[in-house]
Amino acid sequence: MKIEGKSYKTIWFEDNLVKIIDQTKLPHKFVIKDLKNVKDAINAIKTMEVRGAPLIGATAAYGLVLSVIEKNDLSFLKKSSEELIASRPTAINLKWAVDRMMKKLNGINEKDIFKIALDEAKAIKEEDEGFCKNIGLNGLKIIEEISNKKKDTVNILTHCNAGWLATIDWGTATSPIYHAHQKGIKVHVWVDETRPRNQGANLTSYELNEEGISNTVITDNAGGILMQRGQVDMCIVGTDRTLSNGDVCNKIGTYLKALSAKDNNVPFYVALPSSTIDWSIKDHKHIPIEERNSEELSHIEGIDENNEIKKVRIYPQESKSLNLAFDVTPAKLVTGLITEKGVCEASEKGLKGLFK
Ligand code: MRU
Numbered sequence: 001m002k003i004e005g006k007s008y009k010t011i012w013f014e015d016n017l018v019k020i021i022d023q024t025k026l027p028h029k030f031v032i033k034d035l036k037n038v039k040d041a042i043n044a045i046k047t048m049e050v051r052g053a054p055l056i057g058a059t060a061a062y063g064l065v066l067s068v069i070e071k072n073d074l075s076f077l078k079k080s081s082e083e084l085i086a087s088r089p090t091a092i093n094l095k096w097a098v099d100r101m102m103k104k105l106n107g108i109n110e111k112d113i114f115k116i117a118l119d120e121a122k123a124i125k126e127e128d129e130g131f132c133k134n135i136g137l138n139g140l141k142i143i144e145e146i147s148n149k150k151k152d153t154v155n156i157l158t159h160c161n162a163g164w165l166a167t168i169d170w171g172t173a174t175s176p177i178y179h180a181h182q183k184g185i186k187v188h189v190w191v192d193e194t195r196p197r198n199q200g201a202n203l204t205s206y207e208l209n210e211e212g213i214s215n216t217v218i219t220d221n222a223g224g225i226l227m228q229r230g231q232v233d234m235c236i237v238g239t240d241r242t243l244s245n246g247d248v249c250n251k252i253g254t255y256l257k258a259l260s261a262k263d264n265n266v267p268f269y270v271a272l273p274s275s276t277i278d279w280s281i282k283d284h285k286h287i288p289i290e291e292r293n294s295e296e297l298s299h300i301e302g303i304d305e306n307n308e309i310k311k312v313r314i315y316p317q318e319s320k321s322l323n324l325a326f327d328v329t330p331a332k333l334v335t336g337l338i339t340e341k342g343v344c345e346a347s348e349k350g351l352k353g354l355f356k
Helices: 038-046 051-072 076-088 092-105 113-150 177-182 199-210 223-228 254-263 348-354
Strands: 009-015 017-020 032-035 154-157 187-191 215-218 234-239 240-244 248-251 268-271 300-303 310-311 324-330 336-339 341-345
Touching: 009 051, 009 113, 017 051, 017 254, 032 038, 032 051, 038 051, 038 076, 038 254, 038 310, 051 310, 076 092, 092 154, 092 341, 113 154, 113 177, 113 215, 113 234, 113 268, 154 177, 154 223, 177 187, 187 199, 187 223, 215 234, 215 348, 223 234, 223 254, 240 324, 248 254, 254 324, 310 336, 341 348
Parallel strands: 154 187, 154 234, 187 215, 234 268, 268 336
Antiparallel strands: 009 017, 017 032, 240 248, 248 324, 300 310, 336 341
């Protein structure tokens, strides 16, 4: 998608370096950063210079390419893969991408390993782009149906950033929105600000603005009243890990939106590529929920009148805080899963029908 009219992907390989858009600086500054070695890749994932389930998977894959460039040695590669998997615990795409790379590289000789690693990382990247495009085409039909019935602007609520910045291109939750907009369907997006890191306000609103899509940032608690007032036609969110029974783990606060949607008969859709499905865990209580630094809660960042990014404390130093980054929305609250293969019920039967 575009930034200032120019098309970008979120990650690419150039001159033996991995290039990323530093998302900690957006929307105030557009900075392309070089990842020079596997440590840089691990750090970019931990500090959320790159974030969003599919993008951290792709970054981990490229991180292994950097590991091979740094030291063409199997024990170093294994150590890199373990450190990459541990860099963020909740999004399953990270482990999925690392396992896929390691399977491909297993038993490959030193001479060929770099090319094979690079080809596989590129394949993961290109596959995600294709998946997200198809998620968009499948979700478009749902938006089209609402638009045909309503004969007016379709109001869509989304949480966090499951936009193109969270993937390689298109996004998951935003892909149907981009496709609808490109087809001339009138859409407006309610963007949950998504405290504490404000991925909605900082990233989703920014990328929608760059594509000329009407959007309004709301506080995380405003969705309920908007749904009661009939101002939300549907919700579309992303996910970091969806279980085979259809339970959806996503950014903290998603569950409360789904409850509110259920109470107000607002359809609640989750958009995901198959790389986000966890077929192994059967009970959501076993999903590792990331707990991040409490400073993300106690401090807030913005830009001052001199165009400088500043961080300020917003509550007493002695106050305790708990910063859980994700929650789980039970399948019964989910209207449907929008995947690259089609839309299905949030259940084992639904998912197995699409993914044999
Ligand atoms: O903590 P983040 O910003 O990585 O969380 C991102 C989300 O919760 C997204 O909804 C999810 O990764 C899906 S991205 C297509």
